[in-house]
Amino acid sequence: MNSAGLPDVSPYDALLVLSFGGPEKPDDVVPFLENVTRGRGIPRERLAQVGEHYFLFGGKSPINDQNRALIAALEKDFADHGIDLPVYFGNRNWDPYLADTLAEMTAAGVRRAAVFTTSAYSSWSSCRQYRENLADAVAEVPGAPVLDRLRQYYNHPGFLEPAVDAVLASLAELPGGGDAARLVFVTHSIPTEMNDTSGSEDPAGQPRPAYVTQHRSAVDEVARRVREATGRAHRHDLVYCSRSGAPSTPWLEPDVNDHLEELATDGVAQVVMVPIGFVSDHMEVIYDLDTEAMATASRLGIQAVRAATAGVDERFVAMVRELVLERAAAERGESPERPAVGSMPAGPDRCGVGCCPNPKGARPALCGADS
Ligand SMILES: CC1=C(CCC(=O)O)c2cc3nc(cc4[nH]c(cc5[nH]c(cc1n2)c(C)c5CCC(=O)O)c(CCC(=O)O)c4C)C(CCC(=O)O)=C3C
Ligand SMILES: [Fe+2]
Known part of the structure; x- marks a missing residue:
């Protein structure tokens, strides 16, 4: 104050x-x-x-x-x-x-x-x-x-609490309250090499590979809270959308559409798609999920609902x-509280040395411990 x-x-x-x-x-x-x-x-x-x-x-x-x-x-x-x-x-x-x-x-x-x-x-x-x-x-x-x-x-309660409520709302939309629904958390794919180098080796920075580790923390925390709210342990997965780049470059997998194929083979009949990697309903959400992945689900006979983003x-x-x-x-030199939920502590104010390097070579960057 x-x-x-x-x-x-x-x-x-x-x-x-x-x-x-x-x-x-x-x-x-x-x-x-x-x-x-x-x-x-x-x-x-x-x-x-x-x-x-x-x-x-x-x-x-x-x-x-x-x-x-x-x-x-x-x-x-x-x-x-x-x-x-x-x-x-x-x-x-x-x-x-x-x-x-x-x-x-x-x-x-x-x-x-x-x-x-x-x-x-x-x-x-x-x-x-x-x-x-x-x-x-x-x-x-x-x-x-x-x-x-x-x-x-990614681990702030103000980001994850809306995701929990969004999943609960989506479950409620499914016939039978979605009691056997699979939670399919989706984020943007990136090259595996970009994931491997995400975060930094600086102990004060984000532990590598930060991208997937942070997502797992967020996803597990949302799934845990959904279980608390429904009393049901929904199985859940982290999968990817919007792969780009040359086909010869490996990117994070599985793709959400391939994953839905697999779920259908396993007899999964209901799915909630949770765009945990995105903060609003931009093109990846309205095309890659709402248009493409929804069409895949419907072709496979899976009932699917897409959960809202934080917006x-x-x-x-x-x-x-x-x-x-x-x-x-x-x-100002004070020691504020730093809310964080899930398996990871609050991240640093300044990125660690060598954090998330540019795959095409180093360029000047602000807001790091080394800038
Ligand atoms: C991790 C990540 C996020 C999430 C974090 C964040 O939000 O920042 C994100 C967000 C977004 N990506 C977006 C759009 C695009 N991303 C592309 C290409 C790429 N994205 C990548 C990664 C990410 N992208 C990567 C590794 C590439 C390959 C090229 C490269 O190595 O740099 C391309 C080129 C075409 C294609 O290749 O798909 C487009 C058009 C839009 C706008 C959507 C709208 O218009 O509503 C948004 C919010
Ligand atoms: Fe992108």
Whole structure:
């Protein structure tokens, strides 16, 4: 609390929500995909396919609107809690681009901002690449504010509690209350090599392989709480979607569709798909799960329901506020509580040395113990 009895956000004078970005209209789709895949060696056929996913939804990704809704909810939550902190929005791959937002923040006199990324887990794609984006943007904008990326939140109760309720709601939608339903937790596949190097060897960092270890912690905790609530032990699995890259490069498996085939063979009749790797219903969720995996389930005669993502659940929104206040207190030299549930402790405020290296070679990155 500050002298007026309100939560103390110093040393911060802004919050930046940093996300992936997505196309807003059909003409944006190809330039967006070019932004995403610049220098990444994604085969042309894969890009054409992913372009079709966007065109199926009118050439517009839901992700930017979802982030604007999250920001509106945060502004309201801050106001309700007497917190006077402007919230800015910047993306890696589409308008509003991070560097433009940083220029706007600089012009508005922002000196130091907390940064919330819309990605809960550690890997190059979901963690360090955002830190590289921050370094690039700061290099482009003279006088840019100091930026503190908030810790990974895959094990924060504000992220997992909405997931538990979402699973319970989905079970209730299945005939018979889903009493024999399998819980199929789904996240974004990444190259196995990117998983192996996710996290760091620095004892103060996230233990390797952070990406899968963090997911297992989150998944087991949600399944445990569902069991507590229903009194039934639902079997559960962690599987993957949205594989990309060259077919010769190994990525995390099994793919959700292959897994459903296997479940059907084993006689599983009901499934709840839980998009535990994603914070909102963006393209991976509405295409890869709701369209493709749902069609697979229906072809196999499996009754399937997809659980909701955190979105603008008030606990998730409150989590962002709590993370800002926690980090602000830590930067003031206090020792705030660091809520964490599951098998892993709260992650560090700064990524460990060598955390989640870029597979194409080292680049400058902010917000690490070594930056
Ligand atoms: C771990 C992870 C997350 C989750 C964490 C986070 O949220 O950050 C994520 C999120 C997202 N990924 C997204 C879109 C895309 N990702 C691609 C490609 C890739 N993703 C990767 C990983 C991840 N991606 C990887 C290793 C590649 C291969 C290329 C490379 O090595 O860099 C491609 C290129 C085409 C393709 O190859 O699929 C697209 C279009 C969107 C926007 C959705 C929308 O528009 O609604 C979102 C939120
Ligand atoms: Fe992706």
